[in-house]
Amino acid sequence: MTSPIVRFAPSPTGRIHIGNARVALFNYLFSATNHGRFILRFDDTDFARSTEEFARAIEVDLAWLGIVPHETFRQSQRVALYDAAAAKLREAGRLYPCYETPEELEKRRKMQQARGLPPVYDRAALKLTGADRERLEAEGRHPHWRFKLEPGVVEWSDLIRGPSHIDCAALSDPVLIREDGSFLYTLPSVADDIDMKITHVIRGEDHVTNTAVQLQLFAALAPQAPPPVFAHHNLLIGASGEGLSKRTGSLSLASLRDEGYEALAVAALATLTGSSDNVHAVRSLGDLARSFDLAHVSRNPARFDPDDLSTLTHRTLALLEFEDVRERLAALDVVGHKAEPLWRAARGNIWTFDDILKWRRVVDGEIDAVREDPAFLAEAAALLPEEPWDENTWAAWTGDLKTATGRKGKTLFHPLRLALTGEQSGPELAALLPLIGRAKALARLAG
Numbered sequence: 001m002t003s004p005i006v007r008f009a010p011s012p013t014g015r016i017h018i019g020n021a022r023v024a025l026f027n028y029l030f031s032a033t034n035h036g037r038f039i040l041r042f043d044d045t046d047f048a049r050s051t052e053e054f055a056r057a058i059e060v061d062l063a064w065l066g067i068v069p070h071e072t073f074r075q076s077q078r079v080a081l082y083d084a085a086a087a088k089l090r091e092a093g094r095l096y097p098c099y100e101t102p103e104e105l106e107k108r109r110k111m112q113q114a115r116g117l118p119p120v121y122d123r124a125a126l127k128l129t130g131a132d133r134e135r136l137e138a139e140g141r142h143p144h145w146r147f148k149l150e151p152g153v154v155e156w157s158d159l160i161r162g163p164s165h166i167d168c169a170a171l172s173d174p175v176l177i178r179e180d181g182s183f184l185y186t187l188p189s190v191a192d193d194i195d196m197k198i199t200h201v202i203r204g205e206d207h208v209t210n211t212a213v214q215l216q217l218f219a220a221l222a223p224q225a226p227p228p229v230f231a232h233h234n235l236l237i238g239a240s241g242e243g244l245s246k247r248t249g250s251l252s253l254a255s256l257r258d259e260g261y262e263a264l265a266v267a268a269l270a271t272l273t274g275s276s277d278n279v280h281a282v283r284s285l286g287d288l289a290r291s292f293d294l295a296h297v298s299r300n301p302a303r304f305d306p307d308d309l310s311t312l313t314h315r316t317l318a319l320l321e322f323e324d325v326r327e328r329l330a331a332l333d334v335v336g337h338k339a340e341p342l343w344r345a346a347r348g349n350i351w352t353f354d355d356i357l358k359w360r361r362v363v364d365g366e367i368d369a370v371r372e373d374p375a376f377l378a379e380a381a382a383l384l385p386e387e388p389w390d391e392n393t394w395a396a397w398t399g400d401l402k403t404a405t406g407r408k409g410k411t412l413f414h415p416l417r418l419a420l421t422g423e424q425s426g427p428e429l430a431a432l433l434p435l436i437g438r439a440k441a442l443a444r445l446a447g
C-alpha cells in the first residue's frame with residue numbers, strides 16, 4: 001500500500017469520550033502500521049456550537065492517549081475552499097436553492113407518511129422560476145442549498161463491512177448550505193478529503209448513509225481522482241446496550257484520566273473491544289499497532305464495560321518499564337537512586353499510577369507499622385544482618401529466622417510484612433527490604 005493519509009475529524013462542540021477515542025485510535029493505528037500520515041481536522045463550521053476551548057481540550061486528550069497529529073486543520077479557516085466547491089456544484093446544476101421553512105417541510109413529510117410514501121424531499125424547489133425566487137427573497141426568505149443526488153445505487157467496498165451499497169432513491173437531496181450561508185458538515189468534509197488527499201476514511205458506522213452522498217460529491221468535485229477507501233466500524237455501546245454521546249460525561253477522556261485510569265488501558269479497551277482480538281494490556285501504542293488490523297473488527301456492536309478499566313490499568317502498569325515512566329515519576333518527585341528499583345518492585349502491586357507514592361512512603365517515609373507478635377519481631381530484629389543489603393538479604397535473614405524459631409510459611413513471613421510495610425500484602429519483600437534499609441527496618445520491628 002502507498003502511504004495512507006487519514007483524518008480524525010471531531011466537531012469541537014464538547015469533550016471527547018472513549019467512543020471518539022476509538023475512531024481516533026483506529027485512524028492513528030492504521031496510519032502508524034502503514035507508515036502513513038494522521039491529520040487532525042476540526043469540523044467547526046457550526047460556529048454556534050464549536051469553541052476553541054473544546055478544540056484545545058481535544059488536542060490535550062489526544063496527546064494524553066499518545067496521538068500527536070502530523071498536521072492540524074480547522075474548517076473555519078478554509079471556507080474559501082468550500083465556497084469554490086459550492087460554485088462548482090452550482091455550475092454543474094447540482095446545487096439548488098430551497099426556501100421551505102422547517103414547518104413547511106415537516107407538514108409535507110407528514111402528508112407523505114399519511115399516504116404511505118417515504119419521507120423524501122420532493123424537490124419542489126427545483127420547479128421554482130427566477131421570478132418565484134425573487135418573490136420569495138423579497139418576502140425576506142433566504143435560501144438553503146440542496147445537493148441534487150443522481151438516481152441509482154451507490155456501491156463501495158468497505159474495508160470492514162465488505163461490499164456495501166445504498167439506493168439514493170431512498171434519500172432526500174441533502175442540505176449542504178444553511179440559510180445563514182454556513183456549511184453543514186457534508187460538503188466541507190469532501191472538499192477537505194480531496195484537498196488533503198485523504199486515502200482512507202475510517203469512521204463509525206453511523207456515517208454509512210453519508211457515504212452514499214459523499215461518494216456522489218467526490219464524483220462531482222473530483223471526477224478524475226479515485227475517492228478514498230471507506231471503513232465503517234462498529235460503535236462502542238455500554239454494558240446495557242446504551243450508545244455513548246458527548247454528554248456521557250463519565251466516559252470522557254478527561255474524567256477517565258482524572259479517575260487515574262492509564263491512557264494505554266483506555267486505548268486498549270477502546271481499540272480491542274468489538275474485535276476478534278482479546279482485550280489485553282499493552283506497553284505502548286506501538287504494541288497495539290503491531291496487532292491492529294481492520295479485518296479483525298467485528299460487525300456486531302462493541303459492548304464494553306468501563307469497570308474493565310481498573311484491571312486493565314493495573315495490568316498496564318505492571319508492563320511498564322522504568323524508562324517508560326521516568327518523567328511521570330519525577331513529576332511526583334519520585335527521583336534518585338531508589339526510583340528505579342522502587343518502580344520495578346511495586347509496579348505489579350499498584351492500581352493507579354499515584355499508588356506508587358504509598359510504596360515510596362513505605363521505603364522512605366513514616367508508616368504505621370503493625371506489630372502483632374512483638375517477641376517474634378524482637379528476635380527478627382536481633383538477627384537482622386549488617387548492611388550492605390541486596391536482593392538476597394531477605395532470603396538469608398528469613399532463613400536464619402526460620403532456623404532460630406522453627407516458624408515457616410505465613411507465620412514466618414506475614415508478621416514481618418505487617419511490621420515492615422504496615423500492609424497486608426504488597427510487593428516482594430526481597431525487593432523492598434534493601435530499599436527500606438536497616439535503620440528503618442529495625443525501628444519498625446522493635447517499635
Ligand code: GLU
Pocket residue numbers: 009010011043185189202203207
Ligand atoms: N465531524 C464528523 C463527526 O464528528 C466527522 C465524520 C467523518 O469522519 O467524516 O462525526
